[in-house]
Amino acid sequence: MTFRARHLLGIEQLQPDEIRTLLDLADSYVDLNRRTIKRTDALAGMTQINMFFEASTRTQSSFEIAGKRLGADVMNMAVSQSSVKKGETLIDTALTLNAMHPDLLVVRHQNSGAVALLAEKVNCAVLNAGDGRHEHPTQALLDALTIRRRKGRLQRLTVAICGDIAHSRVARSNLLLLGKMENRIRLIGPPTLMPAGVGEFGCEIYDDMKAGLEGADVVMMLRLQKERMDGGFIPSEREYFYRYGLDAEKLAHAKPDAIVMHPGPMNRGVEIDGTLADDINRSVIQEQVEMGVAVRMAAMDLLARNLKAERGRAAAGVMV
Amino acid sequence: MTAENDTITFINARLIDPETGEERPGGLTISGGLIAAVGEVAEDGRVIDCSGKCLAPGIVDLGVKVGEPGERHKESFRSAGLAAAAGGVTTIITRPDTLPAIDNPESLEFVTRRAAGASPVNIRHMAALTKGREGREMTEIGFLLDAGAVAFTDCDHVVADTKVLSRCLSYARSLGALVIGHAQDPGLSKGAAVTSGKFASLRGLPGVSPMAERMGFDRDMAMVEMTGARYHFDQVTCARTLPALERAKANGFDVTAGVSIHHVTLNEFDVGDYRTFFKLTPPLRSEDDRKAVAEALASGLIDILCSMHTPQDEESKRLPYEEAAAGAVALQTLLPAAMRLYHDGTMGLAQLFRAMSLNPAKRLGLPGGRLAAGAPADLVLFDPDAPFVLDRFTMLASKSKNTPFDGARMEGKVLATYVGGRQVFGAEVRDA
Numbered sequence A: 001m002t003f004r005a006r007h008l009l010g011i012e013q014l015q016p017d018e019i020r021t022l023l024d025l026a027d028s029y030v031d032l033n034r035r036t037i038k039r040t041d042a043l044a045g046m047t048q049i050n051m052f053f054e055a056s057t058r059t060q061s062s063f064e065i066a067g068k069r070l071g072a073d074v075m076n077m078a079v080s081q082s083s084v085k086k087g088e089t090l091i092d093t094a095l096t097l098n099a100m101h102p103d104l105l106v107v108r109h110q111n112s113g114a115v116a117l118l119a120e121k122v123n124c125a126v127l128n129a130g131d132g133r134h135e136h137p138t139q140a141l142l143d144a145l146t147i148r149r150r151k152g153r154l155q156r157l158t159v160a161i162c163g164d165i166a167h168s169r170v171a172r173s174n175l176l177l178l179g180k181m182e183n184r185i186r187l188i189g190p191p192t193l194m195p196a197g198v199g200e201f202g203c204e205i206y207d208d209m210k211a212g213l214e215g216a217d218v219v220m221m222l223r224l225q226k227e228r229m230d231g232g233f234i235p236s237e238r239e240y241f242y243r244y245g246l247d248a249e250k251l252a253h254a255k256p257d258a259i260v261m262h263p264g265p266m267n268r269g270v271e272i273d274g275t276l277a278d279d280i281n282r283s284v285i286q287e288q289v290e291m292g293v294a295v296r297m298a299a300m301d302l303l304a305r306n307l308k309a310e311r312g313r314a315a316a317g318v319m320v
Numbered sequence B: 001m002t003a004e005n006d007t008i009t010f011i012n013a014r015l016i017d018p019e020t021g022e023e024r025p026g027g028l029t030i031s032g033g034l035i036a037a038v039g040e041v042a043e044d045g046r047v048i049d050c051s052g053k054c055l056a057p058g059i060v061d062l063g064v065k066v067g068e069p070g071e072r073h074k075e076s077f078r079s080a081g082l083a084a085a086a087g088g089v090t091t092i093i094t095r096p097d098t099l100p101a102i103d104n105p106e107s108l109e110f111v112t113r114r115a116a117g118a119s120p121v122n123i124r125h126m127a128a129l130t131k132g133r134e135g136r137e138m139t140e141i142g143f144l145l146d147a148g149a150v151a152f153t154d155c156d157h158v159v160a161d162t163k164v165l166s167r168c169l170s171y172a173r174s175l176g177a178l179v180i181g182h183a184q185d186p187g188l189s190k191g192a193a194v195t196s197g198k199f200a201s202l203r204g205l206p207g208v209s210p211m212a213e214r215m216g217f218d219r220d221m222a223m224v225e226m227t228g229a230r231y232h233f234d235q236v237t238c239a240r241t242l243p244a245l246e247r248a249k250a251n252g253f254d255v256t257a258g259v260s261i262h263h264v265t266l267n268e269f270d271v272g273d274y275r276t277f278f279k280l281t282p283p284l285r286s287e288d289d290r291k292a293v294a295e296a297l298a299s300g301l302i303d304i305l306c307s308m309h310t311p312q313d314e315e316s317k318r319l320p321y322e323e324a325a326a327g328a329v330a331l332q333t334l335l336p337a338a339m340r341l342y343h344d345g346t347m348g349l350a351q352l353f354r355a356m357s358l359n360p361a362k363r364l365g366l367p368g369g370r371l372a373a374g375a376p377a378d379l380v381l382f383d384p385d386a387p388f389v390l391d392r393f394t395m396l397a398s399k400s401k402n403t404p405f406d407g408a409r410m411e412g413k414v415l416a417t418y419v420g421g422r423q424v425f426g427a428e429v430r431d432a
Helices: A016-033 A058-069 A090-098 A114-119 A137-151 A169-180 A209-213 A237-244 A274-278 A285-315 B077-086 B105-115 B141-146 B162-175 B198-203 B211-227 B239-250 B261-265 B287-299 B334-343 B349-364
Strands: A047-052 A073-077 A104-109 A125-131 A158-162 A184-188 A204-206 A218-221 A259-261 B008-017 B022-031 B034-039 B046-049 B054-057 B059-064 B089-094 B122-125 B178-181 B230-233 B255-260 B304-306 B379-389 B409-419 B422-425
Touching: A016 A058, A016 A137, A016 A169, A016 A285, A047 A058, A047 A090, A058 A073, A058 A104, A058 A125, A058 A137, A058 A285, A090 A114, A104 A114, A104 A285, A114 A125, A125 A137, A125 A285, A137 A169, A137 A218, A137 A259, A137 A285, A158 A169, A158 A209, A169 A184, A184 A209, A204 A209, A259 A285, B008 B034, B008 B349, B022 B349, B054 B349, B059 B077, B059 B304, B059 B334, B059 B349, B077 B089, B077 B105, B077 B409, B077 B422, B089 B349, B089 B409, B105 B122, B105 B141, B141 B162, B162 B178, B162 B211, B162 B230, B211 B230, B211 B239, B239 B255, B239 B287, B255 B261, B255 B349, B261 B287, B261 B304, B261 B334, B287 B334, B304 B334, B304 B349, B334 B349, B334 B379, B334 B409
Parallel strands: A047 A073, A047 A104, A104 A125, A158 A184, A158 A218, A184 A204, A218 A259, B008 B046, B008 B054, B059 B089, B089 B122, B178 B230, B230 B255, B255 B304
Antiparallel strands: B008 B022, B022 B034, B054 B379, B379 B409, B409 B422
């Protein structure tokens, strides 16, 4: 078992063996979560603070449940109503929190790199729950777990990621993770929603969705932000759905057993057809949510083990 | 130095002459604040043995931000002057992007008064091209010229309205005033923190295409062609802009271009994990761009190398990358960083001092920048090979310490700086 990281800031810093370790542990937490009695004491006595500078329902509750099932004391800091509004800087907020001795800090922030900046200033383990357009590592990990359980492997798959790649941290983390695990990645979307320099990513790029889906094992849809729909990046919602919305007809170009994923929340009728999203034979969207809790439990468990080991060494006076 | 005799003779120097483009061993005599003789000189007055170290005309740094008025906690005329002296900069040309902007004769007189006496080096001032640098109404260019403005610029605020800009340029032309522009398309570059590309995309940072510089350049050149104004581009940083600059010069327009030391010594990857001390305006470019621009500087296509000194306090840099302030201090690191171009063979010392001293002085109509009899005795004595590791807290005289070279291994130490024949920096140089 290997997992060396002190923080979970991004997929970029993880090695393939660390990813496998985390997913293996998450598998065991899936079983636990399906039982009636779901508590363990992996984080007993530890304090977890969820600090969401950007509104979130799904990710925040997933982290909260994950922490509680591991026995941690979980606190949700309502950042939008707090001192940040009074002009306190991110670093001061971090130092204030740090003084309360949390063990795990789960942070989402609207600026790329902000979570890493915060991690430099605190003594606890920091989990990135999404920073700007940079990374959203637990989302990529839960997607990987979902794929691995459905497809029986996480290598040599053709994965199509479709939609707003440019503004998506989910896409970046997935690109990195699926790349590290040696999969073939296709990016599908209009050029206005492709990041600059995408040609150098080592992916195949398509602006024709049907061509891009040809032979895909996994179809990963991304959410299109409301503010990008009105003529700025795409002409209109309906034109987008016509060209890039996933429906049964377009999905027919993928492999017959291809699975459909979406990080949620969905815009039905914009990026994905409602009926297809509910089709339990193709869509694994609900399963992704379930895997989310397990992956977050595994991530926090592993970081807590490293933290305990580090503190143990420090207490024993060993040079670290 | 005694009051009755201010004559100094430097002997055994390696003379860096940007006018001839040559370096040669020799001596130099200064007297009455001016250079009296160069080359084979008789030992007159106080004699200083340079032991083969380099003697060059002091740097004329075009485009230095001093925090007066408005942000004196970031940099004062005093601290900027001390940093300049320690960096071999003998003339600072200040930017008008202060709070408020230097956009009327009264505020220009205020900074002129504040600067006089506070700084050991010469300070000359630029004024804004439009009121409040807002791009709507032109400033009193005539009065400002009379009050001593050496050039007119809105700095990194691009005058977006071409009608306003055409009037400013026409009016400036009638007075022979030099206008300095920032080549950047304002629409395309809006909100950008880095240069667009794979690196920017993987970091999730908003980027701007290098093409935005070319577009800004082309637009401004069309305006210059229309109005006949004297024009200087503050920073040309992309390979794609260089052919356009070459054409503009070949077509005989009165146009010059500069570049900051950072854009010829660093590239976009130096930003690394969101290191905000590398956040600059315009953002750092690709390594291909850096090389092309450094070569253009060596060939003389790009005329001027400057520090683009921009002091920022710790608070404005200790923020997420997108929100952090842009700019870096560089008065003191300009010369040692420029030595990187010398040591990697990009250009010779005489070429470097042509870009740092002679060309800016010539462009602004100032007397310095030359090693010739009759020129002001503004000199820098330096060792291009002396190594050191930069410690921003102990080695920088600026109030702000935001240098991207913190902890960097550098070569090139200023030994002494003279302004108007008076030593303003350096240990008491050993008399012969």
